[in-house]
Amino acid sequence: MDWDKIRLFYEVAEAGNFTRAGNKLGVNQSSVSRQISALEQDLKVPLFHRHPRGLILTEHGEVLFKAAQDMHLRLERARQRLSDTSERPAGELKVTATVGIGGIWLAQRITEFLDLYPEVHIQLILTPDELDLAMREADIAIRLRRPAQPDLIQRRLFTIHYHAYAAHSYIEKFGEPQAVGDLDHHRIISLGGEQPSFILELHQLATWGRPPKDPRLGRLVVNDTLALRRAIETGAGVGMAPDYAMSNNPHVKQVLRDIEMPTLDSYLVFPEEVRSVARLQVFREFLAAKAQSWAY
Structure with missing residues (x-):
């Protein structure tokens, strides 16, 4: 199979129509259509269902698209490794984390990294979902449990301690719970929704x-x-929160101090093929240093 035609097919499948793919590749729509038809004749199978609203992959097209996608990713990784291993830290780095640790702990420290490495551009993706790093949905992740994928490198970052907190304003109104049983007489606030169990x-x-x-x-x-953190600090009730979110907050107080509270270990996770990329190396070292200097 001709790689140029496979690459064209890949772009058409990604775009969903001939015109957008042609615009991206700098080729007119009729030329794209002819080359796709020629590829279908070469393979002796239809690759697309053609509809007025766009193109839909056939079963054969799905098979070829998966193979083309894999080839595209492998070539992109090879290109990145060839260009990045000897370069200074530069380019885009996609980082994913949970809303809490990314929006609070990491966001409080990211300015220093941007000042240190002005040619690195961070795309911070905050989500409770574990993005597929092997498929380049992100370059590096901060996760709150060990990854199940065996092909990912993992480095323990730090232990997150959780405690019960209440605002000083809440305690002035309702008192401070001294024991677990006291919670029966307090307003409890908690995290819910579509979160990992x-x-x-x-x-x-x-x-x-x-x-x-x-x-x-x-x-x-x-x-x-x-939102949970904000509700606690404004006096909505007693709630659980990680220490990194509350330890320096003057509006809240840790309560139920004599009770053993849960912990989670956090991990830096990234694919093997990007471990030598300069921008990822310096970001990894930066986070490791920040983790060591912070008491949880």
Whole structure:
């Protein structure tokens, strides 16, 4: 198979029509259409269903697209390794993390990195989903559990300690809980929504000291960690939060200090093929240094 035709096919499949693919490649629409038809004749199978609203891959087209996508990724990785291993840190670096650790811990430190490496451009993707690093959805991730994929390099970053917090304004109104049983008489706020189960399990205030079928009724459940942090510090109730989000917050106080609280280990995760990329190397070293200098 002619790689030029396969590359053209890949771009057409990505674009969904001949015109957009042609514009990207600098080729007119009729030429793209003719080359795709020639490829279909060479392979003796149809690759697209042609509709007025666009192109849809046939079953044969799906098979070829998967192979072309794999080839495209391999070539891109090879190009990146050839160009990046000996260069100074420069270019785009896609970083993914959860909303909490990315929006609070990392965001508080990213300015220093940008000052140190002015030619590196960070794209920070905050999501509870674990993006596919092998498929280049991101270059490096900060994750709150060990990755299951065996082909990913993982480096432990730091341990995150969770504690119960309440605002000083809340304590002035309702008092401070001294024991788990006191939570029956307090407003409980917690994280909910479409979060990984191991994250939801950290928010145990509704069930501590109560029968599993008779939890405390939460007064507020939010699906965003930043909103939960804001609700705690403005006096909405007692809630669980990581120490990195609350330890320097003058508006809140850690409560129930005598009770053992949950922890999570965080990890830096990245594919083997980008470990020698200069911008990833310096970012990894920067985060490791920041993790060592911070007490949790």
